[in-house]
Amino acid sequence: MDVDLRKLRYFVAVAEELHFGRAAERLHVTQPVLSRQIRALEQELRAQLFTRNKRSTELTAAGRQLLEDAGPLLNSAQALCRRVRRASHGTSTFTIGFMPGIIVTGAVRAFAVRHPELSVQVVRTSWDDQVQGVHEGLLDVSFVRLPVDHRGLALRPVFREPRVAVLPADHRLAGKQSIGIADLAAERLLQAPDAVPEWRDLPERTGGDGAGPWPAFRTVEEKLEHVATSGGVLVLPLSTAAYYTHADVAHVPIDDIGPNEVCLAWSADRYSPLLSEFADIAAAQR
Incomplete structure (x- = not known):
């Protein structure tokens, strides 16, 4: 069974708002359209996602599970679209995220020397968004400080520090x-x-x-x-x-x-050899 990403986005809006009217406004659709899409999704999944009455809308156990899994799936689809658009415009970039205090100069330079055909870029991240850019396809890899939510990520330890x-x-x-x-x-x-x-x-x-x-x-x-x-x-x-x-x-x-552990993170759904190559370089620099 294929999951319709549009219906999934509609579901996430309702699940976050717990109100069909507010979710419809957020999505710029009418409430009857939104209700039909949610019913169709429930039929496709063969599971009730919400319990509704005149006063409240609540997630069922199936709805809570779907909400937990929907974010990584939607982020992965968004990241895929970004990478395809970049490729269609002939833009060959490799973007590396890093947290304050983590020196990435040596690894970035060594990787850029090996791949002069790539525009190698670095982006500063923060504690709150250190993996978000990976999920959204804005970063190919990111140096992250544990703990992070491991879901949807491949992680490779790089170094530890006090x-x-x-x-x-x-x-x-x-x-x-x-x-x-x-x-x-x-x-x-x-x-x-x-x-x-x-x-x-x-x-x-x-x-x-x-x-x-x-x-x-x-x-x-x-x-x-x-x-x-x-x-x-x-x-x-x-x-x-x-x-x-x-x-x-x-x-x-x-x-x-x-100690605090620093890892290199990238999307678990990607299998580009550039990812493992950069991970090898980053580990060798330490």
Whole structure:
């Protein structure tokens, strides 16, 4: 059975809005058209995707499963279209994403020398979008910092590096040679707790996390300003902490947690020899 991608996009809109009227507005279609498309999709899949009454629309178990699987499938289709369009215009590019603090110069230069026919480009990513560009076909490969959602990705380890606590320069721990993660139990973490599971799992933790009244931070620079002006701590890879210089913050090694792992990621659906070749080059540079 083939899945109609248009119906799948309609389904995702309804699943995210949980309201047929709002989803129809978002898709620029009428609500009766949208309802017919969803019914047709349910018939094709032989599964009920929503339960509806006059007051609410909810996903069924089948609907929740489809929503989980629909994103990677739609992203893959979008990425395919981008690559085909580029090829049809005679544009031969190879685009590499990298996170702040990760030096990719050697690998990029070596790959470009081997492939003078390609326009090799680099794009800076962030913690929030480090794999999004791969899924959407904007990046051929990307240097990512774990943890990431592995679904739809091929991952190859490249290197590991220590993690450090980033603190206000006048913090009681700022002058230490090293600290343990338990020393941060009373501190407010200014990043997603899942990024620092060792801190999140401390039984004696009394500090807060990013779910409190703190603003949503878009960049490391914003987080550092908050550390400097309002307190709180970050746990970052050493190269990231060193990449951002700030006179009012300090970083201290954390000696009892594991290192951050950097991997090269690309779409698991792609089998271009250029991908494995670049991965070999990147690994050799380390």
